[in-house]
Amino acid sequence: MKSAVVVGGSNGIGLAISSLLLEKGAHVHVLDVVEPNIVHPNCTYHYCNLMDFQKDVFDQLAQDEENDMLIITAGLGRVADFDKLDIVEIDKVMQVNAVSAIKILRLFYHRIKHEKDFYCAVMGSIAGLISSPMFSVYGASKAALCKFMESVNIELEAAGVSNRILNVSPGSIKGTKFNGGENDLSLVQELANSILEKTVSRETLFIPDEEVYGDVLRRYKEDAHAFGLSSYEYKKQSGRVRESGTVVGYLSGTFDLFHVGHLNLLKRAKAQCDYLIVGVHPSASHKNKETYIPFEERKAVVGSVKYVDKVVESFPEDNAAWDAFHYNKLFVGSDYKGTERFNRYEEYFKDKNVEIVYFPYTTSTSSTMIRQNIASKDQGKTKNE
Secondary structure: OOEEEEEOOOOHHHHHHHHHHHHOOOEEEEEEOOOOOOOOOOEEEEEOOOOOOOHHHHHHHHHOOOEEEEEEOOOOOOEOOHHHOOHHHHHHHHHHHHHHHHHHHHHHHHHHOOOOOOEEEEEOOHHHOOOOOOOHHHHHHHHHHHHHHHHHHHHHHHOOOOOOEEEEOOOOOOOOOOOOOOOOHHHHHHHHHHHHHHHHOOOOEEOOOHHHHHHHHHHHHHOHHHHHHHHHHHHHHOOOEOOOOOOEEEEEEOOOOOOHHHHHHHHHHHOOOOEEEEEEOOOOHHHOOOOOOOHHHHHHHHHOOOOOOEEEEOOOOHHHHHHHHOOOEEEEEHHHOOOHHHHHHHHHOOOOOOEEEEEOOOOOOOHHHHHHHHHHHHHHHHHHO
16 A cells, blocks of 8 residues: 555554554554654644544545555444433434544545555444444444445445455454553554455455454344343443543633634633533623624634534523533633622532533733724824824
8 A cells, every 4th residue: 555544543443553554664644633642754644523524634635546545443432321321422422433434435435436446444343233232322323334334345346346345343452542441552453454454355344353253243143132131231240331421511702803812712621521512602792892703703713623513602691501512511711700600600500510610811812902902003093094
């Protein structure tokens, strides 16, 4: 291969595959929310949040003829009963594991469905091939992905194309952060090598540790109900159950005359949560001010910031936003601490597992400062005239 695109290449098996490809002399484009711990002249990092699908980035990479391999390893999930998952977490699991992966494959599909060699592998899961109690939404997302790959590989065969998409469906992988572990490439190096070998060989399904998980599949096919009950008890006893899931953060603001102070606020908030929702005020009337930038444009600017997962019209009160999104953290400036409004919020959130995070005020560019500068310059012009 000449050059590879590895989605999720900063962690676990994706990181191991990226490192191995670099050793083999390939150029590697790593797409992830964090930069990989790789120092190599042939490694190019692209920030990528699959909850905010960056079509232009994937389009550009798909059009580059030098890129002749696509590996998708990004994914997330947690072991918990279904009623422990909130709506935001369900949306995130389905979007990252299935919807975004299928979108990426669609953008690269003209390369896959071609007479020229193109190599592709996608991380499915054994959970997508069997019933997965306590892993229900994760299993559903992977089942969608597995069936998609199975179906498309038939289409490729019917079209007389030799390229295939390899479905890599492991049971569990040691040496990754997926279930709260740490990256240890020594534990995933052999698996990374096997994945690349089977990808180049154009195989369509690879179940690592097939002796173990082949038996899992056999037991599931023999009696799916009994298998499901056994799987549920096994997971309960495994120590992998995680009661807490996605940490959802919320903050609201006018975001007029967007500046670096706004950017730093969003960055600091995102550092303390997994999913950041930002409410934009329709006007600044609550501060007896006018806005320079129209509401929809302010929403568009805030929504384009990489730290923001969702932008909405703000609610009259931040506790009303909790009723809609059930966030875990409310971010606000420290100048609000002790006010009547936030004393009321603190009382309201006492029994709702919500932390109000007061960010200390920092001297920086502010919208007020920009307004004053504009007003000062306008006054200067008036005097000169």
